[in-house]
Amino acid sequence: xxxxxxxxxxxxxxxxxAGVYSYVLRYSRVSANEVVQLESFPRQIDSWKMSHTxxxxxxxxxxxxxxxxxxxxxxxxxxxxxxxxxxxxxxxKYGAQIHSPKHCxxxxxxxILNKEENSINVNNELIHVNKMIIGNSRTKExxxxxxxxxxxxxxxxxxxxxxxAKNALFRKPTDAAFIRINTTYNDGNFQDDKVxxxxxxxxxxxxxxxxxxxx
Numbered sequence: 001x002x003x004x005x006x007x008x009x010x011x012x013x014x015x016x017x018a019g020v021y022s023y024v025l026r027y028s029r030v031s032a033n034e035v036v037q038l039e040s041f042p043r044q045i046d047s048w049k050m051s052h053t054x055x056x057x058x059x060x061x062x063x064x065x066x067x068x069x070x071x072x073x074x075x076x077x078x079x080x081x082x083x084x085x086x087x088x089x090x091x092x093k094y095g096a097q098i099h100s101p102k103h104c105x106x107x108x109x110x111x112i113l114n115k116e117e118n119s120i121n122v123n124n125e126l127i128h129v130n131k132m133i134i135g136n137s138r139t140k141e142x143x144x145x146x147x148x149x150x151x152x153x154x155x156x157x158x159x160x161x162x163x164x165a166k167n168a169l170f171r172k173p174t175d176a177a178f179i180r181i182n183t184t185y186n187d188g189n190f191q192d193d194k195v196x197x198x199x200x201x202x203x204x205x206x207x208x209x210x211x212x213x214x215x
Contacts, residue, residue, distance in 0.1 A: 039068075045202060050073065080183075085178075127146075
């Protein structure tokens with residue numbers, strides 16, 4: 001290998017960056033001082049009422065490695081139903097980082113039929129989220145999700161990793177949350193508007209219980 005070539009130094013630089021990134025994730029850890037209590041999230045939000053709560057088994061929790069989560073079903077007075085999952089990581093330590101739905105869904109038998117980034121207007125501010133249509137042999141669902149850190153709302157997995165590395169390098173808390181909303185998707189009877197209204201209601205409430213940058 002020619003040690004003077006541009007390609008050589010690019011490879012060396014990438015290896016150094018990867019090494020620093022791995023070291024930071026493994027050994028540089030700053031936990032949040034604030035107390036987060038996801039269970040305090042309201043069970044009724046205007047016309048939306050919690051109708052069911054799910055609990056993960058030990059195997060799922062071992063893979064997820066979050067410190068807290070709530071997984072609930074909410075129904076409104078017109079019997080529209082949404083599935084809300086919020087997971088919180090006190091610090092994204094090595095081996096316990098947020099899992100992207102893009103990687104987890106195929107293992108659970110789901111196919112990603114469509115994916116795009118959307119903007120939602122909340123209190124006259126645009127919030128960027130991911131929107132996916134997913135399906136299996138029995139049903140289709142609309143999924144909207146985003147990540148939330150000290151830097152604000154993040155939509156991309158690459159952006160989440162960069163934010164984690166930045167906070168770790170500067171000795172800032174690396175806590176983060178993952179928020180996901182699912183609802184049934186029916187061709188010709190799309191519940192997009194109802195889900196957007198639900199998100200508009202819950203965003204300020206999530207904002208209150210997470211110790212992150214305010215929206």
